[in-house]
Amino acid sequence: MFDSGYGGLTILKELVNELPQYDYLYLGDNARAPYGSRSYDTVYEYTLECVQHLFDKGCELVILACNTASAKALRTIQQKDLPLIDPKKRVLGVIRPTTEIVGNYSKTKHVGVLATAGTVNSNSYVIEIEKFFPELKVFQNACPLWVSLIENNELEGEGTQYFVKKYIDELFSQSKEIDTIILGCTHYPILKPLIEKYLPPNVTLLTQGSIVANGLKDYLHRHPEMEALITKHQLLEFYTTDSVEQFNAHASLFFGQEVNSKHLSL
Ligand code: DGL
Numbered sequence: 001m002f003d004s005g006y007g008g009l010t011i012l013k014e015l016v017n018e019l020p021q022y023d024y025l026y027l028g029d030n031a032r033a034p035y036g037s038r039s040y041d042t043v044y045e046y047t048l049e050c051v052q053h054l055f056d057k058g059c060e061l062v063i064l065a066c067n068t069a070s071a072k073a074l075r076t077i078q079q080k081d082l083p084l085i086d087p088k089k090r091v092l093g094v095i096r097p098t099t100e101i102v103g104n105y106s107k108t109k110h111v112g113v114l115a116t117a118g119t120v121n122s123n124s125y126v127i128e129i130e131k132f133f134p135e136l137k138v139f140q141n142a143c144p145l146w147v148s149l150i151e152n153n154e155l156e157g158e159g160t161q162y163f164v165k166k167y168i169d170e171l172f173s174q175s176k177e178i179d180t181i182i183l184g185c186t187h188y189p190i191l192k193p194l195i196e197k198y199l200p201p202n203v204t205l206l207t208q209g210s211i212v213a214n215g216l217k218d219y220l221h222r223h224p225e226m227e228a229l230i231t232k233h234q235l236l237e238f239y240t241t242d243s244v245e246q247f248n249a250h251a252s253l254f255f256g257q258e259v260n261s262k263h264l265s266l
Contacts, residue, residue: 001026001063002050005033005151006247007186008065009254011094014209016236019217023235027054027264028251030242034147035068036116036185043118047073048081049266050241051091060229062091063216067115067184070095071122090226094208095124097215098182103133105204110137110177114167114195115184117142125184139178141171143185150187153253156194164191165198172200180204190253239264 001012005028012026029035029050035043047069054062064070070093077091102111113125120142129138145163154160172178181203183189189207196205220227238261240247251259 001065002047002054002069003028003064003066003186004035004046004068005030005187006250006254007147007188009251009259010186010189010207011063011065011209011212013255014213015216018210018213019220020234021232023231023233025054025057025059025235025237025239027239028241028247029266030240030247031266032241033151034116035066036118036147037144038068038118040072043069043072044076048077051077051081052085053239053264053266055085055089058231060089061226062089063212064091064093065186065212067094067186068118069093071119071124088229090223092216092219094186094212095119095128095184097211098184098206098208099125099128100132100215101211102129102180102182102206103136105206106136106180108177108179109135110139110175110179112171112175112178112181113138113140113184114143114171114181114188115140116147117144119184125182137175139171139174141167141174143167143188146191147185147187150190151250153250155190160191161194161198164194168195168198178203180206182206183208187254238262241266 001008027050029046032046051062064074074093120140126138129136149160238259240261241264244261244263247261248259
């Protein structure tokens with residue numbers, strides 16, 4: 001599993017809960033995070049490099065547990081790079097499983113997406129939701145400061161409250177009828193209690209952990225050839241491209257338990 005930093009750990013936590021039999025290797029590119037404001041070319045180049053490292057370590061299937069990377073790099077890696085690297089290996093993202101189910105939650109048919117500027121500007125959520133639920137109206141708002149606030153452990157101070165309220169208000173200024181919101185960045189579940197405080201009542205807030213876990217379960221059911229290739233010793237390994245001490249100190253907030261990481265040099 002790959003993420004720009006810590007956010008993907010909120011997804012990994014659910015995968016390990018739901019599918020504990022498999023071996024998981026997590027790579028956080030903390031040295032180059034955040035990805036959210038970077039260009040297409042840069043996100044693609046960084047993501048491909050990290051995916052290649054995970055392949056080199058023996059992974060058959062890599063999940064981009066980062067919406068920004070899923071939005072900006074996934075398609076090119078799937079279509080252009082995988083056939084050259086190894087046509088049997090697979091790379092999946094987190095946007096598709098989320099857009100496949102979002103329509104099941106909305107009654108008003110007005111859905112909101114809160115994500116990084118990169119994900120919002122890519123329009124990936126709008127395009128993908130249109131394929132599965134053309135009747136939905138999708139409203140997006142970028143939350144450029146949330147990742148930095150989370151990475152700096154600023155989870156409830158006055159400044160954080162201000163920016164949580166501000167981005168939510170900007171979303172609802174586009175439509176008062178939004179009744180379902182996708183937290184389209186894997187960091188954001190850490191702010192869930194605060195986000196809920198500023199949401200109007202009766203709005204469903206979707207986080208991606210269990211959605212991706214169910215999506216993976218379904219994928220492996222439909223692809224027994226891939227399921228057979230995945231090793232099953234319940235191993236859990238963590239790699240970071242930055243300081244191991246710093247990663248270990250922050251990661252438990254996202255993963256819910258102590259993490260012992262190794263350094264990976266790019
Ligand atoms: N957690 C990543 C995502 O899901 C973004 C964090 C970043 O900006 O690097 O989009």
